[in-house]
Amino acid sequence: MPPPAFGWLRKIRVPHMSSQAETSTGTTDPLRISFEVRCPARHAFEVWTNGIATWWPANHSVSGEQGLDVVLEPRVGGRIFERTPTGQEHEWGEITL
Numbered sequence: 001m002p003p004p005a006f007g008w009l010r011k012i013r014v015p016h017m018s019s020q021a022e023t024s025t026g027t028t029d030p031l032r033i034s035f036e037v038r039c040p041a042r043h044a045f046e047v048w049t050n051g052i053a054t055w056w057p058a059n060h061s062v063s064g065e066q067g068l069d070v071v072l073e074p075r076v077g078g079r080i081f082e083r084t085p086t087g088q089e090h091e092w093g094e095i096t097l
Contacts, residue, residue: 049074062090 037044053070061068061082069083078095 062092063088 049072052072053068056070058064058066058068061070063082063084065084067085071079071081071083073079073095076095076097079091080093080095081089081091083089
């Protein structure tokens with residue numbers, strides 16, 4: 001099973017995204033998803049995070065561009081960001097554990 005509640009993700013700031021979960025400071029609550037898979041937790045986590053650009057909707061990004069890459073740097077203090085096809089980067093958050 002994937003790690004519970006993805007506690008490693010600090011709040012994401014997506015400036016133009018409008019959401020009921022958005023606060024007055026422009027941040028949204030952490031993404032929390034739960035489901036069961038039949039594989040070791042480490043493998044599920046690696047597939048989920050390494051393949052994030054394959055399932056993340058472009059309309060839930062800063063640029064809104066199709067073909068963007070979503071990157072999670074796999075370390076404490078690593079960035080979570082989107083990279084557009086032209087190479088522009090927009091930071092979303094930071095890995096906290």
